[in-house]
Amino acid sequence: MTIELATLDGKAPQPSRAMESPLSIRGLTVSYGQKPAVFSVDMAVEAGKMTAIIGPNGAGKSTLLKAALGIVKPLSGQIQVFGAPLERQRARIAYVPQRASIDWDFPTRVIDVVLMGLYRQLGLLGRVRNTHRLRAKHCLERVGMADFAERQIGQLSGGQQQRVFLARALAQDADLYLLDEPFAGVDAATEKAIINVLKSLRAEGKTVVVVHHDLATVRDYFDNVFLINTSKVAEGPVDTCFTAETLQATYGGRLATAQVDQLAAALV
Amino acid sequence: MTGAEFVPLSLSPLLIGTLAAVACALPGNFLVLRRQALIGDAISHVVLPGIVVAFLVTGVISTWPMMAGAAGAAVLAVMLIEAIRRLGRIEPGAAMGVVFTSMFAAGVLLLEQSDTSTVHLDVEHALYGNLESLIWLDATGWASLLDLEALRGLPPELPRIAVTLIAVVLFTVVFWRPLKLSTFDEGFARTLGIRTNLLGLALVVTAAIAAVASFDAVGSIIVIAMFICPPAAARLMTNRLEHQVLWSVIFAVTAAVSGYVLAGYGPLWLGGQDAVSAAGMIATMSGLILAVAARFGPCRTRAGAPQQG
Numbered sequence: 253m254t255i256e257l258a259t260l261d262g263k264a265p266q267p268s269r270a271m272e273s274p275l276s277i278r279g280l281t282v283s284y285g286q287k288p289a290v291f292s293v294d295m296a297v298e299a300g301k302m303t304a305i306i307g308p309n310g311a312g313k314s315t316l317l318k319a320a321l322g323i324v325k326p327l328s329g330q331i332q333v334f335g336a337p338l339e340r341q342r343a344r345i346a347y348v349p350q351r352a353s354i355d356w357d358f359p360t361r362v363i364d365v366v367l368m369g370l371y372r373q374l375g376l377l378g379r380v381r382n383t384h385r386l387r388a389k390h391c392l393e394r395v396g397m398a399d400f401a402e403r404q405i406g407q408l409s410g411g412q413q414q415r416v417f418l419a420r421a422l423a424q425d426a427d428l429y430l431l432d433e434p435f436a437g438v439d440a441a442t443e444k445a446i447i448n449v450l451k452s453l454r455a456e457g458k459t460v461v462v463v464h465h466d467l468a469t470v471r472d473y474f475d476n477v478f479l480i481n482t483s484k485v486a487e488g489p490v491d492t493c494f495t496a497e498t499l500q501a502t503y504g505g506r507l508a509t510a511q512v513d514q515l516a517a518a519l520v
Numbered sequence: 521m522t523g524a525e526f527v528p529l530s531l532s533p534l535l536i537g538t539l540a541a542v543a544c545a546l547p548g549n550f551l552v553l554r555r556q557a558l559i560g561d562a563i564s565h566v567v568l569p570g571i572v573v574a575f576l577v578t579g580v581i582s583t584w585p586m587m588a589g590a591a592g593a594a595v596l597a598v599m600l601i602e603a604i605r606r607l608g609r610i611e612p613g614a615a616m617g618v619v620f621t622s623m624f625a626a627g628v629l630l631l632e633q634s635d636t637s638t639v640h641l642d643v644e645h646a647l648y649g650n651l652e653s654l655i656w657l658d659a660t661g662w663a664s665l666l667d668l669e670a671l672r673g674l675p676p677e678l679p680r681i682a683v684t685l686i687a688v689v690l691f692t693v694v695f696w697r698p699l700k701l702s703t704f705d706e707g708f709a710r711t712l713g714i715r716t717n718l719l720g721l722a723l724v725v726t727a728a729i730a731a732v733a734s735f736d737a738v739g740s741i742i743v744i745a746m747f748i749c750p751p752a753a754a755r756l757m758t759n760r761l762e763h764q765v766l767w768s769v770i771f772a773v774t775a776a777v778s779g780y781v782l783a784g785y786g787p788l789w790l791g792g793q794d795a796v797s798a799a800g801m802i803a804t805m806s807g808l809i810l811a812v813a814a815r816f817g818p819c820r821t822r823a824g825a826p827q828q829g
Contacts, residue, residue, distance in 0.1 A: 321711045
């Protein structure tokens with residue numbers, strides 16, 4: 253982890269284009285049916301930080317992410333990535349979808365999945381060269397999966413699959429990383445591997461946004477939180493925005509008061 | 521069998537059957553993986569009104585207008601399915617069911633209400649095609665393959681299906697990467713800027729073209745069987761898409777050749793008198809190949825069921 257050492261040396265990582273928010277959203281409303289899944293949400297992700305999107309099930313966390321990526325079409329709202337329209341900045345975004353949304357029986361190998369992250373370089377017919385393969389291998393090494401390169405993806409455990417997806421995102425070599433529930437249903441070793449990689453990305457000056465469900469680890473992992481329950485509840489640094497009051501407002505009755513107090517106690 | 525017998529009588533139906541089988545099997549690989557395999561079935565129902573309308577407009581049974589009508593109907597069906605799916609916010613399978621039964625019904629209604637009923641547009645022809653009748657009478661032996669005069673007498677279905685196959689192969693090769701990506705992980709594909717809706721539409725249109733071109737020569741049974749059986753059997757042989765597609769081509773060719781030969785000679789070997797339908801036998805062989813692969817294929821286990829914990 254030479255990169256982390258660099259920051260410990262006191263060389264502050266250079267936040268690229270510090271003035272522009274990596275992801276800024278205004279007035280975003282998304283609806284799948286009659287009821288909106290995300291309603292009139294504003295968001296301004298801080299550059300070079302790790303932000304958790306937090307909220308109860310069905311609160312629109314994934315939908316917010318998908319709309320930000322142009323995967324689902326919003327009813328209204330503007331999305332800017334590094335100060336420009338999404339369409340022009342695709343090369344600067346990496347995405348890790350929810351593991352459960354994928355058909356893991358698909359006939360492909362681990363290394364092929366990671367190579368998918370190089371699609372924008374390879375294009376339609378560009379040949380996969382040794383440099384591409386080495387790069388994919390290196391990304392697998394960063395997540396501790398280099399020995400599994402030739403395996404069919406269905407033969408992996410859930411945690412291993414998640415790490416392969418992270419390796420694919422690393423291959424994209426982006427400035428903004430968006431991850432949908434990367435810690436859901438993974439083993440402890442995987443959780444540790446993933447958070448280490450994300451922290452090293454932050455040390456490189458990259459911006460990381462994670463849809464997160466485990467309230468207990470928020471303080472350890474993240475700089476900022478974005479609390480959502482269809483509408484935005486709070487946004488900002490963990491210290492000021494991840495409090496008993498904001499959690500109560502986000503989860504309402506779904507989080508027992510005792511639980512909130514306990515969390516808040518742990519936070520302080 | 522000598523060349524003098526084989527070339528005029530069997531070469532061209534054998535080639536047409538094989539090319540049609542491969543043309544359908546190639547897009548079938550992606551349709552099977554996308555859980556859209558029945559779209560081949562849908563297309564074969566949907567083209568009926570197109571063929572009838574083409575006949576009503578031109579007044580003759582001739583191939584090109586009918587192909588155009590069929591292709592038009594297929595594209596219309598795909599657009600209707602997409603429209604219903606999006607406007608109604610329902611499952612694609614349900615939208616497909618509504619569209620293809622309605623269009624098939626409209627075709628039958630048109631057929632009965634107009635004076636086309638007298639024309640030779642019957643069920644048997646639609647199901648089994650007329651593979652055995654696609655003979656090359658101008659040929660006298662292998663030498664005819666170099667004889668321009670004789671080549672002109674080739675059944676028109678042969679060049680047509682050959683051109684279709686070339687188009688299908690080109691589509692598969694050029695769009696291989698985005699097809700694979702969007703079939704595996706559509707959301708991720710979109711974040712890369714791949715227009716997955718358009719690509720999905722192009723895949724279905726390609727499948728429709730393959731279906732319509734094969735339909736006329738070999739009937740709908742082969743079309744439906746070849747969209748599903750060779751790719752499904754191939755999936756059970758390997759865990760890599762690249763290899764799966766190659767296996768599916770091998771299986772399609774094997775089914776076409778063995779089916780054609782067995783249909784022509786099988787009954788004689790068994791002491792019978794007549795040949796059986798080649799198209800039916802080809803479909804049967806593809807089914808047998810799938811059965812064997814399902815029993816003995818090396819990659820049959822569902823490894824990808826997500827583990828919890």
